[in-house]
Amino acid sequence: MKxxxxxxxxxxxxxxxxxIAFADKIGISQGRLSEIEQGKTKPSAETLKELRKKLMLI
Structure with missing residues (x-):
């Protein structure tokens, strides 16, 4: 499971x-995105909402 x-x-x-581009699209820093992708931290509910909203536009 991922x-x-x-x-x-x-x-x-x-x-x-x-x-850098992806973090900018969802309104977080590149460092924060890196930490999320590496499993060092989890995205906030607000970040997940932005991700969903922005992906609907891509």
Whole structure:
């Protein structure tokens, strides 16, 4: 089973975005995105909402 961070990374790679561009799209820092993808921290509910909203536009 994939982690939340693994799923976020898979989505980012599917859309062919680097961490900087993807983080900018969802309104977080590249460092925070990196921590999420590595499983060091979990995204907040607000970050997940932004991710969902922005992906609907891609």
């Amino acid at each position: 982690t939340i961070g693994g799923k976020v990374k898979a989505i980012r790679l599917k859309h062919e975005l680097n961490q």
